[in-house]
């Protein structure tokens with residue numbers, strides 16, 4: 106049984122990198138069908154591929170599943186992100202039923218207009234310092250590892266623990282304010298452009314919520330026609346490196362974040378149960394010959 110959605114958005118697959126959870130992704134793609142599918146950037150990690158080629162069979166399987174969906178009538182739009190920015194030069198072109206666009210406008214079943222964009226344009230770190238952001242891509246884990254190594258080294262020389270954690274904490278705090286600023290930025294830009302909401306990726310943090318009207322700060326005098334209570338909807342489809350999340354639209358127009366691992370757990374165990382039911386429904390086949398039966402089995406049969 107496949108689950109049907111009106112629309113599916115996925116982003117930050119990072120195919121071509123070791124981090125990509127391609128196996129979960131292809132299992133999930135196998136079990137869905139949808140009218141529209143948006144690939145919201147960082148689909149292929151060209152930064153990684155440029156330094157070292159990595160493309161296991163599982164990553165091909167994902168591509169094949171996508172092409173199969175396109176073949177079966179799903180309209181697929183691919184919006185490149187910063188890790189696959191080389192694909193941006195092909196905007197407006199179509200590859201095997203997958204259309205490349207810089208951004209897209211999606212209208213939900215109940216008539217809301219959503220801007221679909223990867224979102225790196227609204228990320229000030231990436232815009233002003235791509236090198237720094239690449240180093241930052243090592244992430245929090247790398248920082249913690251560095252801290253451990255640093256202190257192991259210090260301990261070896263009899264030096265007291267000197268915490269990098271101060272700077273780490275600062276970095277994490279900066280990351281948090283960075284994330285909330287990113288969310289604000291991208292949502293406000295969409296609102297200013299006249300959309301009811303935005304769907305983006307980039308920060309690997311799935312979300313579906315409404316941001317209240319801008320509280321003071323950057324009020325936009327040119328935007329007085331909007332009612333102040335309306336706010337703007339912010340959706341993020343997360344990633345397939347850690348969380349394995351997707352954003353879906355149901356036929357009624359309701360949007361929801363799906364956690365694929367949990368989702369698959371339910372579906373696959375249901376399937377297994379129904380397969381077992383089928384097996385049990387088979388007529389009992391009498392043993393053709395008096396074969397030696399193990400004792401334990403005999404006991405079960407007699408009992």
Ligand SMILES: [Mn+2]
Pocket residue numbers: 146147186187188223225306307308
């Ligand atoms: Mn990105």
